[in-house]
Amino acid sequence: MFIDIYAIQSVPPSNINRDDTGAPKTALYGGMRRARVSSQAWKRAAREEFPKYLPEESLGIRTKFAAELLAQKIVELDAGLEERAAELASAVLGALGIKVETSKRAGDDEGKNETKYLIFFGRGELDALAHIAASWAEEGKNLKKLDRAAKEEAKSAFKGAKAVDIALFGRMLADVPELNTDASCQVAHAISVDRVTQEFDYFTAIDDCASGDNAGASMIDTVDYNSSTLYRYANINVDALREQLADVHATACGVKAFLEAFVRSMPTGKQNSFANRTLPNCVLVSLREEQPFNAVSAYESPVSAGKDGSISHIAAKRLGECVAQYEKEYDMKAQKAWYVSVDGPIESLDSIAEKVTLAGLVEGVNSEVEAAFGTGE
Numbered sequence: 001m002f003i004d005i006y007a008i009q010s011v012p013p014s015n016i017n018r019d020d021t022g023a024p025k026t027a028l029y030g031g032m033r034r035a036r037v038s039s040q041a042w043k044r045a046a047r048e049e050f051p052k053y054l055p056e057e058s059l060g061i062r063t064k065f066a067a068e069l070l071a072q073k074i075v076e077l078d079a080g081l082e083e084r085a086a087e088l089a090s091a092v093l094g095a096l097g098i099k100v101e102t103s104k105r106a107g108d109d110e111g112k113n114e115t116k117y118l119i120f121f122g123r124g125e126l127d128a129l130a131h132i133a134a135s136w137a138e139e140g141k142n143l144k145k146l147d148r149a150a151k152e153e154a155k156s157a158f159k160g161a162k163a164v165d166i167a168l169f170g171r172m173l174a175d176v177p178e179l180n181t182d183a184s185c186q187v188a189h190a191i192s193v194d195r196v197t198q199e200f201d202y203f204t205a206i207d208d209c210a211s212g213d214n215a216g217a218s219m220i221d222t223v224d225y226n227s228s229t230l231y232r233y234a235n236i237n238v239d240a241l242r243e244q245l246a247d248v249h250a251t252a253c254g255v256k257a258f259l260e261a262f263v264r265s266m267p268t269g270k271q272n273s274f275a276n277r278t279l280p281n282c283v284l285v286s287l288r289e290e291q292p293f294n295a296v297s298a299y300e301s302p303v304s305a306g307k308d309g310s311i312s313h314i315a316a317k318r319l320g321e322c323v324a325q326y327e328k329e330y331d332m333k334a335q336k337a338w339y340v341s342v343d344g345p346i347e348s349l350d351s352i353a354e355k356v357t358l359a360g361l362v363e364g365v366n367s368e369v370e371a372a373f374g375t376g377e
Helices: 039-052 066-077 079-095 123-139 148-156 164-169 238-245 248-264 311-329 358-373
Strands: 002-014 026-029 032-037 060-063 100-103 112-115 119-122 185-187 190-192 199-205 219-237 282-288 336-341
Touching (some): 039 164, 079 148, 119 164, 219 311, 238 248, 238 358, 282 358, 336 358
Antiparallel strands (some): 026 032, 032 190
16 A cells, blocks of 8 residues: 655745755756755654654654663663663664764763764664663673674664654664665655745844944845745555554554644744745645555646636646546556645546545545554554
């Protein structure tokens, strides 16, 4: 089972995802300049929403300070190990093939143990590693000469059910490829359906404590921005997600959480300056058996507002027409499909999907997933 998620979202003047110069990211598509929001930015925004829909213990932490977190968990298990906690944490991570180094930053009295790159750990994995470290301390194991059995014991902590966000977005450890996790979800870079022009906001700031005869600005600067109607797309391989989570209910909850989080999330770049927090004008979700597909070709020719309606309304109509045409030509009609539209019914979407609210869409998908795999093992 594959789930395709399509969204059309109008975004006012904003700079939600910046490039190395501070300007909003863009891309050329169909020969025209488009606004772009990277998949990484929107996945991060979606992950930030997950705690609203899933218990914390089912989620992961991406960090360079896993050794610090692990040491804290070891102390929680056995307060008597406080003096050895850092050593034990480094030893367990070393058994996985993950090197821990001590670094010192400005303002730190003591150095902190950290890995050389960000690593995605499930909270359950950290708990399992803490128990292993505590058992090694009790056994009096030589931490500097760990045998193969000890290393396999540590790696076994990663062979059970994964954190939901790790199962969805994957994990890559270049130094320890056997601990990699393939993502069961793909997220496209969002691009605008319309052509964009980068603009610049010139602004000044006044010093509140300046003398009365000082009428000049204390600061002058510019900020880049654009406005656009974005086409967003993601898909989920539900079979792969179930295989990694090893539980039907957890899989259904993971799908449900991702749908809610993907639809409602918004990257936070310059958000206080632009208050650009919008919701999608239209969302289409389709369940498929053969393969997922991205309908971005609907916007190879950019959309312009006209007598047929706003850019977002025309984009939603084009989405329905494009998906319907692909389903017909490739004989891959969706098993089930739903759509949400704040502009009311859209004929092209009515031909391929049922109009519902977001709550109805999420519950519909959830029911189909549980029915497909059964409600238990």
